[in-house]
Amino acid sequence: MVAQRPQVPTPGGRLRRAGEAVADPLKTAGVPADPHAVSDHPQSVVPYLKALTELFGSDLHCKVGSPPRVRIDGRLRKLQAPILKPPDTEAMVAEVLRADLREEFARTNEADFAYSVPGIGRFRVNAFRARGTVALVFRRVSVGAIPLEDLGLPPVIGKLALEPRGLVLVTGPTGSGKTTTLAGMVNLINNQREVHVVTIEDPIEILHQDNLAMISQREVRVDTEDFASALRAAMRQDPDVILVGEMRDQETVRAALQAAETGHFVMSTLHTTDAQETIARIIDFFPPHEQKQIRLSLAGALRGIVCQRLVNRADGLGRCVAMEICVTTGRIAEAVADEEKTSMITELMQEGEYYGMQTFDQHLVSLVRDGVVTIDDALAVSTNPHDLTVELKRVGLVA
Template sequence: MLLELLDYIAENKCSDLHLKVGSRPIQRKNTVLSYFGRMEPVTKEEMDGIVNDIFTEYAWKNFEKNMNFDMSYEIPGKARFRINISKDKNSYTLAARYIPKEIPSMKELGLPEKLKDITAMSDGLILITGATGNGKSTTVASMLNYLNQRLNRRIYTLEDPIEYEFEDECSIITQRELGRDMVSFDLALKYVLRQDPDIIFVGEMRDKETVKAAIRAAETGHLVIATLHTRDAIQTIDRIVDIFPGEQQSQVKSQLSKLLQMIVSQQLLINRKGGMILACEVLINTPAIGNLIREGKGHQVYSMLETGGEYGMMTFENALDGLARDGYIDKGDKEKNVASRAIYKDKEKERV
């Protein structure tokens, strides 16, 4: 049953599959949820069978502890999926995210040209942020593949779970999955520093220890790429600082002001021409922005972001303006999705 449903998801370029006992299977395509044809509701026996088929001993131990488990699942030669198993009224529930076999290029994703500057970066911190389901993993995979096709580098990825798989081209890439190849992100970061890395991807900076380890890696001359579930650049800076106790925050601000290379915050929107399209905010860490971060004046960063076009910076408002101008979204979409409605409305008034 599961294989047939996942095969359908891959064939029809849906983004997600949802299964819960008592409901018909559900697909998501271009943000819209819908039931699968005339299929019957999933029974408890069917759901139990699916989980028993895909769970390993490690998965069972982890699930019994956390009542949730993330894993990768592959249809050989066709597609990979990130699967989460959780509980719903004492029964299992499943959510599967489709991961295409082919890694899209940065151009295909519509990523800003400024991201190609990563080929010139040898150390520091690049942060890719956005809400769940807004394409962070795909963006990082595209960036890493861009590097892999051009540079002779030793790249390590630390993921939960592994999503896109890479083949060595100009670079040598090692991919590690939480629970299978490593115990924790922070411990993996500690040991990977002894393995001659050039570039390290951290699947998620989810706690203080992982953030500390990532900062340490960047401080010791490595390029660290990481993701966070934050909406925009300013919130990202605040989140990293606030994860530490008050007495450590001054030091973290100082470290971040020197190590940060760029923050790319992204949001997927419905494309009026079909499919989805990406809107990005790009913050580049200039000396002036570094000073504001160090002095704890994050609220002033936005004004520099607005005027930083010559450095390759872009606000969400700029990105949405461009998408609306090119006919990918309409004015209503732009207003609904802008990071700050107040700023958007003020700008519209100034144009009148």
């Protein structure tokens, strides 16, 4: 499914319309314009967050010895702003860090949390120390969920979101839009099902307001100790749908599988690149003597895997998402359960168009054919550039 051309989803804000100019990052920081200047007073982070939002950037980096930088369409661009000094980043972390996290930051030298600025936006923040000084990275996130149809995602994503039970995984590298996709799925559930949704997030990024559904959003280290304990507790909260922000360890994976097997619909994420690797990663959380049983449990619970990568658009208006989609059919379940057949999953996806399945390379061919991405950019993100080249030649897109 090709991302819609009239609107370009940005990684954490409103939709940028095709043809809408993006301001020059050297002119929008709202701070002194000399990039070589050193400020005499500690700087607030708010002007830089405003610049991040106005530039449709995804991330803001604040580090001593460098001016702030904004990631725009994958490139890390310098803002025209004074070079940051230690008092600047110390003041920034004091400005944004919640009181309950200050002791943890002093002890561990890192902290994850969410931060909102009225009229500007909501951000996921990681504060850390580098070479003895404070640094911060802000990820821009949507204040509210973007509907799936506005994201230009295939209809099968909506079908997976409305499964009554089982496990759906959204995977991909950091910054590939997993949170945005999951929020769109929760939004669809919220608008169509009278259910209780429990989300467990670290931190809460996108806020949901109750509609047909009742949504209880819990933040790790604020509302609960960790993912695994929150997932166990969720089973006593009369949930219909459970969203686990990330499956990071064996205990969380086990609890998610048990929830899915006992009639709940569970969604979560992994930092894996494709469907086949996702299956392997889940199995590898467990010791060898448990893996056969875990394969059987996963084969019975899994409803689908959605893998994402972002690709530069040919028109220069940001990036679009390339997706690999695996929907659990009888043959897919058999391949998950049998280690010797797991390698067949890619082939089964290639043959599964009827069910809404596609491999990354199949989607990339479609994006190239429709002029959404260039051949070079498609090859740059392909799982197997040689195989993609062969397919592009077969359909007449490469001589």
